Amino acid sequence: MNDERGGEGFAAGPPQGEMRPLGGQRSTRSDERGGHILDVRDLHVEFPTALGPALAVDGVSFTLDKGMRLGLVGESGSGKSTTVLALMQLIKAPGRISGGQAILAGDDLLAMSAQQMRSVRFSRIALVPQGAMNSLNPVLTVRAQIDDLLDAHGQKPEPKERARHVAGLLQRVGLPENVADQYPHQLSGGMKQRVCIAIAIALSPQVIIADEPTSALDVIVQKQVMQTLIHAQREVGAAIILVGHDMGLMAQFAHVVGVMYAGRLVEIAPVQEIFANPRHPYTRMLISSLPSFATRKVFRGIPGVAPSIVNPPSGCAFHPRCPRAEQRCSREIPVDDVLAPGHHVRCHFARELPPVNAAGEALA
Amino acid sequence: MNKQSPGLLLRTGRLLGGEPLLTAGLTLLVLITLFALVGPLVINVEMAQIGAAVPRQRPGAEYLLGTDVQGRDILAALVLATPQTLKIGFFAGVMGLGLGTILGLLAGYFRGWTDTVIRTLADVVMTIPGIAVLVLVATNVRSMTVALMAVIVAGLAWMYPTRTIRAQTLSMRERPYVDIARLNGVGGVELVFTEIFPNLLPYIAASFVTAVSSAMLATIGLEALGLGPQNELTLGMMIFWAQYYGAILRNLWWWWVPPVAMMALIFIGLLMTSTGMDRLVNRRLRVEA
């Protein structure tokens, strides 16, 4: 099966010579603690509503290593976008980050002042936004929009050097040099998205957040953009957090996949592990809903609707829709259970679930 | 579905509650209207006649707002003039709105030639500075009355409603419920009135306020130039007479301040109401979308 991770083969983890995903060796960068470039601990984001606070992100923790690609999957409203936006302090009032830490190479992003945050944005952690269609300023050229980023961070003031840098960036994302002097409306959707990627890598950040970068694109362009993203990532040596709702996409591009539900991270594991051995009922249902050539079956969705985050179900948030749910599930919130190195699950019955086949269907 | 649901008053109350600007504006206008209606009953309008009182008196116990050089009691004059001005504004607004709505509906619904003609006409009239044309017309009228004034001024009030209604009609004719009605065999004009018109009511209400504003503006413009009704007193004419007799230069401030203040209040009330209505209409749009 074709694998977009640079052709290392399906069984491999991150590219050769780089870090193992989780709980692995010490990093070569002396300013990283515990080998992780980003360490998110117990993140909480809430939005006050008339009916009480809505817990958009309810105690999410994960780590990210250099060069790693983490995929965050979940339904709309699961909190995945909110989680990553919180890392850049882009949560708009009245929403607020109500707890947790996000340690990027030794500095807590969530504790930074507005001033500090402004200098960190895009220089150390960057964003490739959802919907590049509308994320570029229609009245400025591409060059102007890269320039103002460089200006804001006081980078490359010398004009010739600046122009070279811009040309280099465009080249890295596979765009011709003349794109720099064009306006967004003159570019196609895929090109616009690639411009956004170019902007994201302009200052060689340590972490790149890609928030559903391909949702609005057709499949062929999707693949091109993802390849561009990975290529760009390698060029600057950054880690990526890819947010999306497409499990199939994650299977192809992520090293580690995290599944979010109702603001909580219910399962996270290296990609092969999570597809071969999903331990959370929700993850299983997500995987089994993927069409595949190998097995022909009836399409199955996940019955029920996404839960309200203002008034979430008691105990495990998934219990109303879970085929395995019992009394206990509505009373106790499942705790973090480590099934294997790097494989965390939050389910009372994680260890008891039967193994699954390639289609995600339970055997026995 | 019956549109006249029982809780109409309640719904209106709640609607207004969410929009303080609108409420404030409407309250102001209602108060002014009350003044106009109740005033003549309470205050003796005979005192507004020339020579009825001692001229050039400062505001005091006997004449609350003083008197002018011709012996008019200013307060009485104000009470007499306000309803006249409101009448002009109101009727001109209604006429302008009526004309504007019909033209807008026709242009928006039938499109093609009808639309081009109406739109070009509105654009041309909007380009010509209204006051100039109005003045031209007004100078040639032998004797101006309140009624005639309203008709003339309505000529300036119809363009903006036409544009607004036309734009809304254009977008509405593409809506599914219009298609369904058309498939059911409902014909052109009937369609316009049964399907599109009711949904235009909020825009019509907002346009009405704008139309009245434009009408009032045109009215006072004409009157300030001395082209208003000669024999009936209006607020604008009060200002004109004050200026004509040099009240400003002779420091007879009580003569021109009351009508100016009253006009300012009317305009502010209209502005608040129209801004509030705009916001209300937009909010409803956002909810519907």
Place this chain on the structure above:
Amino acid sequence: MTLLVAFLAITINFLIPRAMPGDPIEQQLSQLSASSGGNIGDIQAMVQSYRERFGLDKPLWRQYLNYLYDVARGDFGFSLVNYPERVSDVILAGLPWTLALLGTATLISFSVGTILGGVLAWPDSSRWVQILGVPVILLSAVPYFILGIVLMFVFALTYPLLPVAGGYSFGFMPAWNWATVGQMALHAVLPALSIILASIGTWAIAMRGMVISVRGEDYIMLAEAKGLSARRVFFAYGLRNALLPQLTHLALTLSHIVSGAILVEVIFAYPGIGYRLYQAIHAKDYFVIQGIVLLLSVSIAFTMLVLDLVYPLIDPRIKSARQS
């Protein structure tokens, strides 16, 4: 489009005075004779000869063609009241005053109002601006000349800081020198202020609405995510995108602004086109009225055309759309 509008304006301009009842020449002459005691028989002969002189005895369609021809040549006829003064002279005398006043006032109020509106719509803007915004917006409800009356009263009469009326002081002879410029500027202050203060609010309200909707756009979010300064985001990402509809708004309200300016000139007896129009109207100076109204309509249409040409400079999407 502009040509069509101009053409229609010319035609309407031609028709309206002629559609009105009453013959201005006859009226004029009757008035003159009444005040000097002439006899009736002579009046008719005079009226006839004047009619011939001014071409008013020809059939309407011929008058119309003559009119078009004259207008194309820039000949607007003669002033009936101040004969042999030409209408074009009257216009040229008043034009610089009006241009100076209207041009400056509109420029200032548009710029200040637009930026104010933008600031009012931007989150975290200073409280002082928000507070200042309220009276400015309230003032916008009031017609320019009413504000003019109030300003005149306060600043010219009660506290005589500024001149009451006119374009220059009584008895002053204008010439090409700095003193003249000073006089002109001083006398333009109150009229300009009336227009500026009363119209800033309209620009502010309109811009505020525009900027509020621009604020919700995705590119603003990315701009902030890029770590750009608040000022940069406000001006280059927010304001610039809201500017285009604001310019359209300007084009649409031009005639309204001009109307207001005319009345302001009248109140202050400021010797611009508006004031001369007023004088002509009361003197029933037919051709002057026609000439000035025509000039006003055509220049508004022309300005709209100019603005139309400015749009592509501001919004590249329009430039592309037009090129294709």
